[in-house]
Amino acid sequence: MNLKNYLEVSPEIELALKENKPVVALESTIISHGMPYPQNVETALKVEEIIRENGAIPATMAILNGKLKVGLSKEEIDYLGKKGLKVIKASRRDIPVILAKKEDGATTVASTMILANLAGIKIFATGGIGGVHRGAETTMDISADLEELAMTDVAVVCAGAKSILDLGLTLEYLETKGVPVLGYKTKELPAFYTRESGFNLDAKIDSPEEFAEILKAKWSVGLKGGVVIANPIPEKFAMDYNTIHNAIEEALKEAKENHIKGKESTPFLLAKVKEITKGKSLESNIELVFNNAKLAAEIAKNFVK
Template sequence: MKNFMKYLEVSKEVKEALENNKPVVALESTIISHGMPFPQNYETALKVEKVIREAGAIPATIAILDGKLKVGLSAEEIEFLGKEGSKIIKVSRRDLPYIVANKLNGATTVATTMIVAEMAGVKVFATGGIGGVHRGAETTMDISADLEELSNTNVAVICAGAKSILDLGLTLEYLETHGVPVLGYQTKKLPAFFTRESEFDLDYKIDTPKELADIITAKWEMGLNGGVVIANPIPVEYSMDYDEISKSIEEAVKEAEAKGIKGKESTPFLLAKIKEITKGKSLEANIQLVYNNAKLASEIAGNMK
């Protein structure tokens, strides 16, 4: 029997918004603790929340603090995560029981943010990019828990596609097999995180936030469990050159392989290495695409029935 309420702590602001059917947008915390250095991570997290408020929704940043599943963090709590950085444990589904039972602090990945958001009743979640099938997964079986969560948990995830360090083709195949719709917002091409397009086509191009909200609502009203991926391309002015970023990724992947870096450590390593190779351009692109996703997520949440 589920008895998660004793572990869940929803902020007063988020609770009131949910009770009054106001739009709420969930945000992850791994991007704060593991995504960039302090104080840039703290400033970016506050700016994302500001973008959501300006778009008419309430932000609900999610993390685990002293074993509590927190939905809606204070500025002080966000600052704590930012200052502690990589000392904060990166928590996916498998880690949740250990972290909660031992009253530890944890930063939520896409998968864990979805789990906690659903517990709280938050249906829309904005992030940078989802995890996926890693390159070489046919021999390593390295597949992000994000994909399994998307097949089971009723939360819509607005992202700039899957992280381009992944095998995008196999990631799309996995999502299709598990019945997860991947909807392109004003695009028929799968965005590749740092760039607006990849070589992979999407089945559906959706032109307005209301249409997206209607599709999400119809899915769950029909009892079709699982998430929805809304692929929202990075704004044109921040999109990186496809060949440049592809070359940087190849270089970073080779170094990770040489150093034996795998599992949950691979994504932070690869993103940090790409930032180094691109002289910081990839990090600026990452920040801007998160702002863009937060705005769209707010508009979708505002149109949910």
């Protein structure tokens, strides 16, 4: 079957890629599953605006009516925001079924990387990547994001891995798969809501230009897979380490008691942490996404030079 039967790239993105202009991929799970309407839509449009202000073109991804969409209109973003949790959270394994049934899907980190790669987009901005869940030695609960990073040539700008995860095991997994985990002006892995985690990264990189050079070098010599670009949350929006640690412990305990696992666990834990921190974690989440969008636009500009 022809890929054109399934893939729809917006005219703006198509032209930008043809003319070698910087484009930044964006996911849509943050819209449908990340926060309530209309805040989800406002945040998504603001992220797009930040990317434009910093000289790149945003390409929000989703699956709509069985089509892989690269670059959404405001109306499509609003549709996803209103439909919310009724939209399927779509990772790699879900894509064929959603396409065949002509359903809607919100793209995770893994599926956004797939769509970006199909369209030819190399830089992607998100909040935090998925990873190895706590207790994975018995549950085998490991995010598909890690496997995607091992094989798909897209760089992911994030505030590290979500702090509800086992960060040490997540880094070990990425190392085994040969995925570079690089810090922007830091040698320590940021842990989403906080700037520190106690875990060292592969390298500290001080400029968007240097990141662009590293990506070109990696893919030019045929080293498959992505790169994690860890960008710490801005200091004024970072949360206290102990506050967030205690909130996560409480949320994990509740998830275990309610037998919540698999793809339900991350949205449940993030919602629980938001409740425990009285909404402060959501504010931090939004600000770190804005911060990542800005850095991704800078890297994209340098990458196409």
